[in-house]
Amino acid sequence: MCVVLTLIAFGAGYTGLRRARHIEDVPTARVRSAPQGYVELIGHARSLEGEPIIAPLSKTECCWFQYRVERRGDKDWRTVDSATSDGIFLLRDETGDCVVDPEGAEVTSRHKQRWTDDGSGWGGHAVHARLPSLGRTADLVVNIGGKVLEGLGSGMGKYRYTESVILNGDPLYAVGQFHSVRSGNQGHTRRELTGAILREWKRQPETLRERFDRNRDGVVDLDEWEHARAVADREAAREQLEQDHIAPIHTLKKPTDGRYFLLSNLEEFALLRRYRWRMRIGFSLFLALGTAVSLMMSTRL
Numbered sequence: 225m226c227v228v229l230t231l232i233a234f235g236a237g238y239t240g241l242r243r244a245r246h247i248e249d250v251p252t253a254r255v256r257s258a259p260q261g262y263v264e265l266i267g268h269a270r271s272l273e274g275e276p277i278i279a280p281l282s283k284t285e286c287c288w289f290q291y292r293v294e295r296r297g298d299k300d301w302r303t304v305d306s307a308t309s310d311g312i313f314l315l316r317d318e319t320g321d322c323v324v325d326p327e328g329a330e331v332t333s334r335h336k337q338r339w340t341d342d343g344s345g346w347g348g349h350a351v352h353a354r355l356p357s358l359g360r361t362a363d364l365v366v367n368i369g370g371k372v373l374e375g376l377g378s379g380m381g382k383y384r385y386t387e388s389v390i391l392n393g394d395p396l397y398a399v400g401q402f403h404s405v406r407s408g409n410q411g412h413t414r415r416e417l418t419g420a421i422l423r424e425w426k427r428q429p430e431t432l433r434e435r436f437d438r439n440r441d442g443v444v445d446l447d448e449w450e451h452a453r454a455v456a457d458r459e460a461a462r463e464q465l466e467q468d469h470i471a472p473i474h475t476l477k478k479p480t481d482g483r484y485f486l487l488s489n490l491e492e493f494a495l496l497r498r499y500r501w502r503m504r505i506g507f508s509l510f511l512a513l514g515t516a517v518s519l520m521m522s523t524r525l
Contacts, residue, residue: 226520230513237506243484244499250399255474256319258402262479267317269324269396269489277311281387282337287313288326288390288487290333296382315396315476324398324487328478332488332498333388340384394489401479404472417460422453 250264258265269287271277279289290308294301308326315322390396425432436444436452444452478485490498 226513226517230510230517233506233509233513235506237503237508237510240499240502240504240506243486244503253402254319255315255317255322258322258474260403261401262483263399263402263476265315265317265322265396265398265402265476267315267322267396269390269392269394270314270316270321271392272313277309277313279387279389280307281385282389284389284391286389286391287394288331288333289387290331290389291385291387294384294386296384301384313390315398320474322402322474322476324396324400325475325477326487329400329485329487331388331390332486332490333390334490335391335394336386336388338384338386341382390487390489395491397486397488397490398476399484399486400476401485402474402476404474414457414460414464417463418453418457421456421459425452425456 250262252266253259253263255265255267271285271287276285277287277289278284279286279291281291281293288309288311291306292303293305295304310325310327312323312325315324425435432452433442433444436448436455438448438451439445
């Protein structure tokens with residue numbers, strides 16, 4: 225058991241170290257000028273228009289949620305239901321908006337609640353989750369009181385509920401794969417646009433002859449076709465120039481190369497501090513447990 229705990233402690237310390245290094249090494253970018261690829265963005269979470277995202281347990285309107293329902297067994301808690309939202313939302317900074325697809329992200333939220341009850345869904349802490357704000361001081365008192373009741377009643381509750389959310393307007397820190405896409409033909413080259421225009425003209429041969437058959441012999445010869453190609457090229461250039469003024473759609477999602485996809489409503493420094501503490505505690509436990517394992521083995525030998 226000590227060997228297993230030693231390996232778990234090392235894993236916790238190592239993952240904390242890697243995530244802290246990741247946050248430190250990836251430079252912060254702005255949405256409008258971010259390079260294509262792996263980036264770090266800092267802004268605020270914003271809900272998209274349309275059907276809202278609702279956290280199932282607390283009925284809170286949010287940008288993202290994750291919940292778990294556990295039932296007390298004879299010896300431990302067993303998960304009976306859990307889910308993580310995959311609805312998209314926005315990261316907004318002073319330069320623009322980026323659509324965030326949270327699927328596959330490692331999310332750290334400061335809005336996390338846990339409570340127990342007998343299955344009716346109205347534990348002491350859960351009541352607070354379903355009520356509107358009573359003011360900052362009152363909310364703090366009710367929140368602390370709910371957690372105290374939760375602790376006192378944890379031995380009696382049959383069900384345990386855990387829920388984390390990212391709310392609309394929360395600070396949002398994100399590291400992931402950034403990609404900008406353009407609508408319509410904006411992603412096409414000028415040569416591709418020219419070819420598309422010529423193909424469209426070929427579908428209307430009478431209009432093509434009327435426009436480019438200069439000697440009126442009923443056939444668009446080679447010289448007339450070259451003139452048509454030049455006109456199509458000019459129209460493609462004009463269309464491309466007009467479309468360049470349309471803002472692209474920026475997206476952020478999980479990298480395909482296995483790198484971390486991190487989302488958090490903690491400030492960058494707070495998230496970095498949390499991972500550093502995980503690293504310190506993990507490696508400290510690894511050293512302590514490793515020493516204990518060595519002593520037990522030497523004593524046995």
